Amino acid sequence: xxFLSRIMLLKSKAHFSAGGNNRAPETGLNVTFxxxxxxxxxxxxxxxxxxxxxxxxxxxxxxxxxVQYGMANPExxxxxxxxxxxxxxxPDLLDRNGEILATDIRTVSxxxxxxxxxxxxxxxxxxxxxxxxxxxREIYNKLKSSSRFQWLRRQLTPKQQSEILALxxxxxxxxxxxxxxxPGGPTAAHIVGHVNIDNRGIAGMERYIDNQGLADLAAIGxxxxxxxxxxxxxxxxxxxxxxxxxxxxxxxxxxxxAAGAVVLNVHTGEVLAMASVPxxxxxxxxxxxxxxxxxxxSNGTFEMGSTFKTFTIAMGLDSGKxxxxxxxxxxxxxxxxxxxxxxxxxxxxxxxxPEIFQYSSNIGTAKIADLVGIPGHREFLTRLGxxxxxxxxxxxxxxxxxxxxxxKINSITISFGHGVSTTPLxxxxxxxALVNGGKLIPPTFLPRTEEEANNLASVVVxxxxxxxxxxxxxxxxxxxSGKRALVPGFNVGGKTGTADKVxxxxxxxxQNFNAFLAAFPIxxxxxxxxxxxxxxxxxxxxxxxxxxxxxPMVRDIISRTAPLxxxxxxxxxxxxxxxxxx
Amino acid sequence: xxxxAERGPVADWFWTIDRLFLATFILLMGVGFMLSxxxxxxxxxxxxxxxxxxxxxxxxxxLPSLSVMIGISFLSPRQVxxxxxxxxxxSLGMMVLVLFIGQEVKGSMRWISxxxxxxxxxxxMKPAFVVVCAWLFAEHAKQPEIPGNLLSILLFGIVxxxxxxxxxxxxxxxxxxxxxxxxxxxGMPWLWIIVLAALAIGGFFAAYTVLPHVAGRIDRFLTxxxxxxxxxxxxxxxxxxxxxxxxxxxxxxxxxxxxxxxxFVFSVAAEEFGILFCMVIVMIFAFLVMRGLxxxxxxxxxxxxxxxxxxxxxxxxxxxxNIGVNLELLPAKGMTLPLISYGGSSMVAICVTAxxxxxxxxxxxxxxxxxxxxFRSGVGVPAE
Numbered sequence: 001x002x003f004l005s006r007i008m009l010l011k012s013k014a015h016f017s018a019g020g021n022n023r024a025p026e027t028g029l030n031v032t033f034x035x036x037x038x039x040x041x042x043x044x045x046x047x048x049x050x051x052x053x054x055x056x057x058x059x060x061x062x063x064x065x066x067v068q069y070g071m072a073n074p075e076x077x078x079x080x081x082x083x084x085x086x087x088x089x090x091p092d093l094l095d096r097n098g099e100i101l102a103t104d105i106r107t108v109s110x111x112x113x114x115x116x117x118x119x120x121x122x123x124x125x126x127x128x129x130x131x132x133x134x135x136x137r138e139i140y141n142k143l144k145s146s147s148r149f150q151w152l153r154r155q156l157t158p159k160q161q162s163e164i165l166a167l168x169x170x171x172x173x174x175x176x177x178x179x180x181x182x183p184g185g186p187t188a189a190h191i192v193g194h195v196n197i198d199n200r201g202i203a204g205m206e207r208y209i210d211n212q213g214l215a216d217l218a219a220i221g222x223x224x225x226x227x228x229x230x231x232x233x234x235x236x237x238x239x240x241x242x243x244x245x246x247x248x249x250x251x252x253x254x255x256x257x258a259a260g261a262v263v264l265n266v267h268t269g270e271v272l273a274m275a276s277v278p279x280x281x282x283x284x285x286x287x288x289x290x291x292x293x294x295x296x297x298s299n300g301t302f303e304m305g306s307t308f309k310t311f312t313i314a315m316g317l318d319s320g321k322x323x324x325x326x327x328x329x330x331x332x333x334x335x336x337x338x339x340x341x342x343x344x345x346x347x348x349x350x351x352x353x354p355e356i357f358q359y360s361s362n363i364g365t366a367k368i369a370d371l372v373g374i375p376g377h378r379e380f381l382t383r384l385g386x387x388x389x390x391x392x393x394x395x396x397x398x399x400x401x402x403x404x405x406x407x408k409i410n411s412i413t414i415s416f417g418h419g420v421s422t423t424p425l426x427x428x429x430x431x432x433a434l435v436n437g438g439k440l441i442p443p444t445f446l447p448r449t450e451e452e453a454n455n456l457a458s459v460v461v462x463x464x465x466x467x468x469x470x471x472x473x474x475x476x477x478x479x480x481s482g483k484r485a486l487v488p489g490f491n492v493g494g495k496t497g498t499a500d501k502v503x504x505x506x507x508x509x510x511q512n513f514n515a516f517l518a519a520f521p522i523x524x525x526x527x528x529x530x531x532x533x534x535x536x537x538x539x540x541x542x543x544x545x546x547x548x549x550x551x552p553m554v555r556d557i558i559s560r561t562a563p564l565x566x567x568x569x570x571x572x573x574x575x576x577x578x579x580x581x582x
Numbered sequence: 583x584x585x586x587a588e589r590g591p592v593a594d595w596f597w598t599i600d601r602l603f604l605a606t607f608i609l610l611m612g613v614g615f616m617l618s619x620x621x622x623x624x625x626x627x628x629x630x631x632x633x634x635x636x637x638x639x640x641x642x643x644x645l646p647s648l649s650v651m652i653g654i655s656f657l658s659p660r661q662v663x664x665x666x667x668x669x670x671x672x673s674l675g676m677m678v679l680v681l682f683i684g685q686e687v688k689g690s691m692r693w694i695s696x697x698x699x700x701x702x703x704x705x706x707m708k709p710a711f712v713v714v715c716a717w718l719f720a721e722h723a724k725q726p727e728i729p730g731n732l733l734s735i736l737l738f739g740i741v742x743x744x745x746x747x748x749x750x751x752x753x754x755x756x757x758x759x760x761x762x763x764x765x766x767x768x769g770m771p772w773l774w775i776i777v778l779a780a781l782a783i784g785g786f787f788a789a790y791t792v793l794p795h796v797a798g799r800i801d802r803f804l805t806x807x808x809x810x811x812x813x814x815x816x817x818x819x820x821x822x823x824x825x826x827x828x829x830x831x832x833x834x835x836x837x838x839x840x841x842x843x844x845x846f847v848f849s850v851a852a853e854e855f856g857i858l859f860c861m862v863i864v865m866i867f868a869f870l871v872m873r874g875l876x877x878x879x880x881x882x883x884x885x886x887x888x889x890x891x892x893x894x895x896x897x898x899x900x901x902x903x904n905i906g907v908n909l910e911l912l913p914a915k916g917m918t919l920p921l922i923s924y925g926g927s928s929m930v931a932i933c934v935t936a937x938x939x940x941x942x943x944x945x946x947x948x949x950x951x952x953x954x955x956x957f958r959s960g961v962g963v964p965a966e
Contacts, residue, residue: 069821116834
């Protein structure tokens, strides 16, 4: 209370002094009073000036800080990675005619900055109205996390983006991204391959171009948003489309579990088309998972069965120990080491070499292999590239398998296509060498001229052997198991193969792997067409053998693609060109 | 009504009021109300209230605040002094009461509820304290035998003790700085200045060692470690706003700044209206301070000089502390931005300060030394 009384005291004094203050100066009664006042006034003024100056300095500091903040780049506030990596370009993939197989399109991806999220529950609820398939719990946890950046959904459509923008949720944003788009969908899926969410090629030619240095370029940011030179493939999209169509229909009609085909230029090694079903949509690789990812043409190995007899007979002819006019006794089965080798279409007589081929005699081919001998057999198959991994651009290539030690029984079974598993693609490549004059050309998925091919080629069989093989293939086409592959005007020659599949370590007689190796036009072969069909339950005319399902697929492919491939039909009696006038 | 020839109280007021000061205060209140739309809805929503709850309350307080300011500006210097003494007595009394019957908010006893209205007596204490101290200093300058300086030191001791008891360190620092500034102006000997500066530094270290939350804040400010969420988000808001701002209602960071409508309204202003706008706000405050100080410079009457300078110092330093915290130039300290931040008690109290300034700067021809003006007034001097 003493304080209050003191205030009252001061108050009364104030009355006195204030009054005095108002009246006294003019009277000039108190000179010393005036003097102290002047002195204190000038001191107060100089001190005021100091105060004013210090305030000025503080305001300058604040202004400087504001300018500093104004100069700061707002992007540095949030710890988001540089956009460049998301905008990294990939080159377009084109077919040989310039049609687009793969290209980049711009999309946006949705992210959140969790520390800016006001109400995670509300944000999840509202996002779900646009993206109903969002995992609410996962998104909620992301929004509640202590990180500063979270992807919520990659690669949205423009419609989704505008709808999310309209929600007006704070703390989320969009980043532009490049997305790989495959206009053909599954058409050339196994050749083109696909990319992962970060635009890195993880399969097919996409992976190949990454392995060629694109990935390194992207890593140092050289590919950001730049237009890259497109990569042209050897594929002809028209042919590819037909091939896939035919094998897809074949797999369905013949109730098979898989099918595949390749169209290969015998002079350049270019793959014009190659398809394997089941396949997948590279735009959405996760769908049709696993069973569709397998490229059976290059990444699956199979016992080729009778198709392999082509190579056995070529080996015999090339070794000089066998001629087309030779005959072999196929009247009795061969018994060796507890196995009995018999013929499927048993004629039980002596067969000439063309007859062995025509009737697909196991006994006959076994005897030819026996004549050449085990080392010669093994060497010949190695020369044709059937025992080593196929060199090509596709990353998905499986190495063939062969017995660790070749005994007589192995040589005999391998002579008719059991005991060695090869990929269908490499079988087609070896087949090409038998009909193109003897040159083995590594296959390619990139355009290649004949000169380039000749530089890479190695001569594996004699010209005469190749000529004989063309004759045999043609003969088999006309008179043998390949009849259903014939296309009027296009002289198709080929060899079927119906192999029993190994199921649980034993050959199952009710499950076959059927293949047809064909060349056309056989008088001057330009293309190899190889089809296979895995475990068909039926075929044309009801049979399950290669002649009634793999061969018709070849027919369908050739009849539909030969005009596109620039092969002229010859409708003459003797297979020569026919003059037609309308 | 405002005729120059027949001067009634209103006409008198109209012709003698410092219109630039008046306009500046009203402008700041307008800016504050506008920013209330940007800054307060997120807080209201967080508290589960109607989005515009605080905007409405802000509007509700504008009229009484304005009335208080205008009403006080009618007072003569002598009436100002009397009003200040009464107000100081009342607010000091309430500050004592607060310690016993106050509402505890975030660990401090600062608020007292009278007739359903929450009042922070220390806010009203500030202008009254400044005016009373100005009077004591002036009396001492005029008649050295009056122990004005000693009394003002005693008064400051009482006020400081009451503030620390709450505890309210921010107000203590503010009051001490304003008081120190006035004492400095009143001719504090340099020896005293050194002693007081040493005391201030000692007090600072004492606070640092005795009060753990103060130590924590200062450590965070110096090291940038620990929970710097408030200042981090404030900086993010300002930088995100860039020069021109994101536009009204486009603020995102403002939603997560705590106390966006009071202590961090400056950051919200930056995010939505831009750094240039913030510079304008700073310039308005700078204008206020400079104009007030230059008025004091020209003023012949010691009491008016000390009081005007002290009052603008109070507004100026409070705004500097607030802006400094927003710009991470000072350790985090709860301090409202005068006339702009939301807060009923603080707004009315600041309007008391503004009213005092207006009252003391009214044109009184017999007391102004026009010939030695540091900053020439922009307003035409009325004919005499």
